[in-house]
Amino acid sequence: MADFTAEAFQNEFLPDGGTDVHAIVRVTSTGASAGGTAPAATSGSAAEVILIDTSGSMGRRGVEAAGQAARAALSEMVDGTLFAVVSGSGTAQIVYPYGNQGPLAVMSSATRTEAIRAVQGLRANGGTAMGTWLTLARRIFETVPHVTKRHAILLTDGVNEGERPASLQAAVQSCMGVFQCDCRGVGDQWRVDEVRAIASALLGTVDIIPGPEDMAAEFATMMRASMARGVAAAELRVWVPQGAELLFVRQVSPTLEDLSGRRTPVNALTGAYPTGAWADESRDYHVAVRLPARSLGQEQLAARVSLAVDGQPVAQALVKAKWSGDDALTTRIDPAVAAYTGQAELAQVIQDGLAAKAAGRDDVATSKLGRAVQLASATGNDEMTSRLRKVVEIDDADAGTVRLKKGASKIDEMSLDTASTKTSRVRR
Known part of the structure; x- marks a missing residue:
């Protein structure tokens, strides 16, 4: 019997006039593996x-x-x-x-x-x-x-x-x-x-x-x-309150997938997004919601995120918003949100850099892949840095200073491209 849990990681505090709430929702399944029987x-x-x-x-x-x-x-x-x-x-x-x-x-x-x-x-x-x-x-x-x-x-x-x-x-x-x-x-x-x-x-x-x-x-x-995969199919359901705008829903682990365009309505305020079959595993989703600004001290439920199997919710996490005048609270960025935002940028600059290289635009390729090296270094993504080293010579990883590597194989470039959407799990 599969058991699902869901938890939200976020900074729920918004400054005066703040509207956008970001959260990482982690869904974990246990007992879902078919186990070969x-x-x-x-x-x-x-x-x-x-x-x-x-x-x-x-x-x-x-x-x-x-x-x-x-x-x-x-x-x-x-x-x-x-x-x-x-x-x-x-x-x-x-x-x-x-x-x-x-x-x-x-x-x-x-x-x-x-x-x-x-x-x-x-x-x-x-x-x-x-x-x-x-x-x-x-x-x-x-x-x-x-x-x-x-x-x-x-x-x-x-x-x-x-x-x-x-x-x-x-x-x-x-x-x-x-x-x-x-x-x-x-x-x-x-x-x-x-x-x-x-x-x-x-x-x-x-x-x-x-x-x-x-x-x-x-x-x-x-x-x-x-x-x-013992659970044949499941869907992520996201409810947002009246007057709110759901900016996007993205899977960010184990791979990057923008699910925003896959929405099917459940009701006027709830959309469902396909996740496919599940084994025993965890997946992370980045949910962003825009709310009407409220007065300092007010609180609001920004989103209700659940996983549904056979149409029935089996796990739920709440995304909250609180308006505060304390800069120490409102200026914090949740580590999981920051890390996955960086990994999404990393994937994009790798793909853009390789496309520019293939088109003979070496200056653009150098700039994009240099930014990729910088991001991989900043997040401690050693595997991605290793893959990038096969395509560029790294002079200064922290500054993103690189040179396109002469004689880099097409296999190495394609391996880097396919790996770009695989993310490193953010640990809590």
Whole structure:
């Protein structure tokens, strides 16, 4: 039985005339992990689709490694899970289950063996049209509307050149709310922003797999994580009082995701934001509310933030506001709010800097990546500093003085890009 808790970190004191309230709401789940037994106990309670790039650019070695990766994922899949494997190139086709068996098979020792045999026969051919892969996955998932836990893994090695950008965007939008999707790019010929847009819209993760030999371990890790999510779906609900303006709702840990545009109304004052499936974990959300200014000494509830499962709130945190004339109180910035605000800026300047570098605007790239080094140093983010060192020479970290590194590999740049939205947990 999953148990959720929620707590708010904020400075609730506002100065005379102050209007904006910022809070970090931490939601923690325990007892939510499936533990590898829940799907087996309730056959068909989860569905998985593995989308493998078999375009010509993958080549024989790449497709063979992708087959091994699919095998690793299938080995981690719990018996009783509904599943399918899709081959994607300029078109998409189900390679398992076979023919008229239906779009999804039930995982067992027999079907696992058959599926592994099927992926060993994959061949590289054709272009890359990820929208068609996602559309087929959606159609597969729509055949089991009673299954609430629906997840896909998408692997690509190239740019989506087989269809217009608008077609890919439309396909992604049609999949939103139908299934979650973790996306991985192998090698250095794919576009991080393109694949990240898919993962972000479908409440998944994006990362780089440096070489084909690394695929199997990554697929096994992703599938284990999916199998552990025992709560199929949840939503963050934010209530603000009449006359208040909700400025934004952002997930800030473990990754940065702006949820503001994903709002669906619960009632006139409450909006719901999708969070996807949960295992045993904590996630942090940054909520910002603008209130009408009040007189010194007055207090007001600024927001009520809750997590709802199956439409029922299971945890709640309150965001408060108090107007004070004491500068010692009103000028404080909550450490969690400050830290996550800095990490959001860090992600943006890294992405902007790498985009400028790719466009040949070295002066802009140097400035942006210098600011990234400065922010990483100031927050003690050693992992990000280490990644930045592979792209720039750091002369003065505190001042953000850097030089673009000659001979920096594209893999290192892409690794920095994909890591930019992963945040360091702020400890209390």
